[in-house]
Amino acid sequence: MNLNTDIFSEKIGQIVDPDLDTTLAELKAIKNISIDGDKVKVELELIQPFHLIADSIKEACEGVIAEVDPAAKSEIVISDQNRDYVTRKVLPTVKNIIAVSSGKGGVGKSSIAANLAVSLSKTGAKVGILDADVYGPSQPTMFGNAGGKLEAEDNESGDTKAIPLEAHGIKIASMGYIMQDGQAAIVRGPMLAQYFTMLVEQVKWDDLDYLVLDLPPGTGDIQLTMTQKIPLTGAVIITTPQEIAVVDVRRSIAMFQKVNVDILGIVENMSYFTPPELPENKYYIFGNGGGKKVAEKNSVAFLGEIPIDPALREAADSGTPLVVSAPDSKQSEALNALAHNTIVGIRKHHHNNIVYPDMEITM
Numbered sequence: 001m002n003l004n005t006d007i008f009s010e011k012i013g014q015i016v017d018p019d020l021d022t023t024l025a026e027l028k029a030i031k032n033i034s035i036d037g038d039k040v041k042v043e044l045e046l047i048q049p050f051h052l053i054a055d056s057i058k059e060a061c062e063g064v065i066a067e068v069d070p071a072a073k074s075e076i077v078i079s080d081q082n083r084d085y086v087t088r089k090v091l092p093t094v095k096n097i098i099a100v101s102s103g104k105g106g107v108g109k110s111s112i113a114a115n116l117a118v119s120l121s122k123t124g125a126k127v128g129i130l131d132a133d134v135y136g137p138s139q140p141t142m143f144g145n146a147g148g149k150l151e152a153e154d155n156e157s158g159d160t161k162a163i164p165l166e167a168h169g170i171k172i173a174s175m176g177y178i179m180q181d182g183q184a185a186i187v188r189g190p191m192l193a194q195y196f197t198m199l200v201e202q203v204k205w206d207d208l209d210y211l212v213l214d215l216p217p218g219t220g221d222i223q224l225t226m227t228q229k230i231p232l233t234g235a236v237i238i239t240t241p242q243e244i245a246v247v248d249v250r251r252s253i254a255m256f257q258k259v260n261v262d263i264l265g266i267v268e269n270m271s272y273f274t275p276p277e278l279p280e281n282k283y284y285i286f287g288n289g290g291g292k293k294v295a296e297k298n299s300v301a302f303l304g305e306i307p308i309d310p311a312l313r314e315a316a317d318s319g320t321p322l323v324v325s326a327p328d329s330k331q332s333e334a335l336n337a338l339a340h341n342t343i344v345g346i347r348k349h350h351h352n353n354i355v356y357p358d359m360e361i362t363m
């Protein structure tokens with residue numbers, strides 16, 4: 001059969017990116033299609049992070065090729081379409097930086113940040129977590145390396161960089177590795193900002209798909225300074241179901257708006273309780289639907305509800321996040337769904353902000 005590229009670009013252009021509900025043609029995702037004998041090579045550029053959709057897009061392309069010519073061999077190559085991170089002064093090797101934040105303390109920010117990091121890494125992504133909580137850094141406990149310290153290493157250009165600790169496949173740097181216990185009470189303002197800068201700029205994060213930032217609770221000067229010092233892709237706001245939490249969510253949203261950071265969405269933690277002996281039952285102890293309502297009111301996405309579960313606390317205390325210790329549990333399912341929705345939020349954010357170069361595709 002005499003193959004020509006037009007038929008492929010026409011049909012591949014109609015494949016839909018499921019997260020963005022937009023065709024590859026509209027997304028200008030086809031970089032090149034070439035034919036060499038009976039081999040068809042398709043080069044695509046997709047909005048990153050695309051770990052979760054790459055396989056289905058590849059299969060759809062292979063399907064198109066097989067439909068046109070069952071004897072043809074196919075090669076599909078996918079690369080990042082949006083690469084603006086490489087020009088950043090701060091963290092140019094980190095593709096996406098996500099702040100996990102809450103208006104008040106104790107809502108489960110750190111627990112969710114830890115599980116989110118691991119769930120993201122399970123998609124095949126490289127993930128780090130930066131624990132910026134000066135008041136009570138919890139990631140060392142949640143990842144089982146409390147008491148750890150950052151070791152320094154000289155690189156080829158003579159700079160000294162600190163090596164992040166690693167656990168459950170996640171690179172971790174925490175205020176807890178550089179501050180003494182109780183030091184936050186005496187170290188204030190500029191000094192704290194300096195510590196934070198150290199964790200951002202002097203840690204050897206290398207190439208990461210995601211860096212999850214566990215912020216200290218609240219919306220004060222420290223949090224504002226931190227959100228300005230790090231180039232955030234977006235923020236995930238954690239709340240609890242109580243009516244009273246609405247005010248805190250508003251405050252968090254206002255803080256991120258002040259520094260022009262997109263809100264990826266709201267997570268409701270401690271939403272309901274399911275007794276182990278009644279696995280189909282959900283008891284909404286603090287009320288039902290508060291998080292969803294506050295998300296709707298503020299026109300931001302609702303990323304999911306996480307149940308109250310003693311296993312989540314036990315996992316955190318024992319240094320193994322729940323999505324590692326009980327990967328097939330209903331709770332892990334909820335945490336993985338939250339990660340999935342966060343990824344979709346990130347991709348939508350990039351899609352809304354992408355500037356397509358004004359050029360013709362050459363084939």
Ligand SMILES: Nc1ncnc2c1ncn2[C@@H]1O[C@H](COP(=O)(O)OP(=O)(O)OP(=O)(O)O)[C@@H](O)[C@H]1O
Pocket residue numbers: 102104105106107108109110111112133136138216217269270306307308309310312313314316317
């Ligand atoms: N869904 C949940 N089910 C049961 N326990 C939970 C859940 N979420 C969090 N916890 C527990 O609640 C406590 C507070 O959670 P966590 O430390 O994650 O909150 P935080 O918002 O980071 O707190 P802080 O404001 O102090 O940083 C921890 O003991 C944690 O294990």
Ligand SMILES: [Mg+2]
Pocket residue numbers: 109110111133136138
């Ligand atoms: Mg915390």
